[in-house]
Every structure is written in structure tokens, then in C-alpha cells.
Amino acid sequence: MSPAHIFTLQLVLGYVAWLLCFRAYLWPRLRSMPRADAHRAIATLHSFRFFGLAFVVPGVVGPQLPGSFAAFAAYGDLATGALALLALLAWRMRPLFWSAVAAFNIVGAADLLTDYFHAIRAGLPERAGELGAAYAIPVIYVPLLMITHVAAFYMLVRSGTTRGIASDATRSPVARHGVDAARIGG
Template sequence: MSMLEIFGTQLILSLVVFALIARWGLSPWLNRQDGYVALFWLAVPHAFRHLGLVFLVPGVVAPSLPGYFSGAAAYGDLAAGLLAIVSLVALKQRWALALPIVWALNIVGVVDLANALRQAEVIPHFQSAWYIPTFVVPALLVTHAMMLVRLVKMPLAARAAT
């Protein structure tokens, strides 16, 4: 298998595993929770996205990793991570702006991941950061999907209260 085929296989299989875990394990529990509580727990993995700053660390990624990728990926992750932390506080404290903040987290986070995933030419330069896109990103994609479904389906009364 080529490097690109291995990467794609790992990404897809991780996505499948996280989707199954979400469907069979996480969703039934979240469905019994208040909407804000469910969104809180789905935002938790995103609060660690500051770890994406590793794309700027020499020696972790190849020196040949293009700057157009490393900067966008690192700072996109940082922005999403900061929004996730604010989302956690907003949801826990039930701020009036909690849902708009969670929407912002999802918009910034999904755009960041989509931008990174479309750049297959950078895959050979990941080195030890390989596990971020093949393990962490699938978990983030699944939780983004779960949050977006909940945000769209949230009762109008809950949305109007924000």
C-alpha cells in the first residue's frame, strides 16, 4: 500500500469505529440528557484542540511540512479549541449566548478540519503527528456531526431562549 492509501484506510477505519461507538454507546446516553448537557459532553474533545499547535513544532513534523498547512491547521485548531472551552463554560452556566457559541465552535471547527483534510499533498510530512489526522480528527468529525444534529433539532423554545 502507498502512504496515501495507508493514511486513507486509517482515517476511514477510525471514522467508522468512532461512528459505531457514538451510535451504540454515546448516543443512547446523550439522548437521555438535557440538550445543554449533551452538547457540553460533545464539546469536551474539542477543548483539547490546542494540541494541534504541534504542527508548528520542529522535529514533531518534517521541516518540509508546508507553512500554508502548518499555520492554518495549528491556528484553526487553537481557535476551535478556545471556542470549545468557552462553549463548556457557557453551556455549564447556561449563558444566553451558549447556543450561538456552540454554533461558532462547529463552524470554525468543521471549516478547519475540511481545510486540513483537503490537502493530501502534506501527508508525507506529518511524521509523528500522523496520529492527529488518523485518530483524533475522526473523533472530532463524529462529535461535530453529533453536535450539529442536536443544534438543528433543538426545540425552537430552547433556541429562542438564547
């Protein structure tokens, strides 16, 4: 089997495995959580996207890794990770939190889709060995990232983002964080 076929097969199987895991374990948990907590969990996963900078580190990736793919993937991941970190830091400032959640999901999904375009255009599947130590990123990590972006968009659209932001802003800090007044002696 050629390196391109192996890479493509592993990428597809990465999606299949993560979809099965997501459906069985992650999605039921995310759906049972308060909406903001679910988005916070997804932001936590995406806050590690700084790892994509490995695509531009000589020695981690091969010298023939197409630059048109590597630089865009690395810095797109860094931007997404920074926005996810902003969402986590803005947890108690809900309007900023929701803006950062929307931003990191839009930027992150666009980054992954553009990375696929650049990878195909640069013939990356045929030169997958040039990914070196970063080979695991597209076949193991990226499918989970894309799946969680789709889940985040679904939750944002399904629950009506602007309604959720407005109701978060008008609720008391105690109610916003799911603390029952009876449990705190009120």
C-alpha cells in the same frame, strides 16, 4: 502499499471505528442527556483542540510538512478549542453558552473541512511521514471530532436552537440545571 494508501486507509478506518463506537456507546448517551448537557460534553472534547498546535512544532512534525496545511490546521484547531473553552466557561450564562456552542461547531467543522482541502492540495497523503508524532491526530482524533460536530449540528437543528435558547433563558436556574424541586425540599 504506498504511504499515501496507508494513510488514506487508516483515515477511513478511523472513521469506521469511531462511527461504530459513537453509534453503540456515545450517541445513545448523548441523546438521553438534557440537550445542554450533551453539548457541554461535546464542548469538553473539543476544548482539547489546542493539541493541534503540534502541527507547527519543529521536531514534532517533519521539516517538509506543507506549511499551507500545518499553519491553518494548527491555528484553526486553537480557535476551535478556545471557543469550546468559552462554551464551558459560559455554562451558567445560557445565551453566551449557546452562542459559543454554535461558534465552535461552525469554526471547528469549517476548519476540519478546510484542513482536508489543504492536505489533499499539498499532497499530504504522499508525505504523511512528515506528520511525525502528530500522525495520530488526523487518523485517530479528527474522525471523532468531525463525527461530534455532525452530531452537534443535528441536535441543534433537530431541537430548534432559538427555541431552546429562549426557553433556557426564561427558566429558573434550578429548573435550568435539572434540579427537581421535590429533591431540594421545595
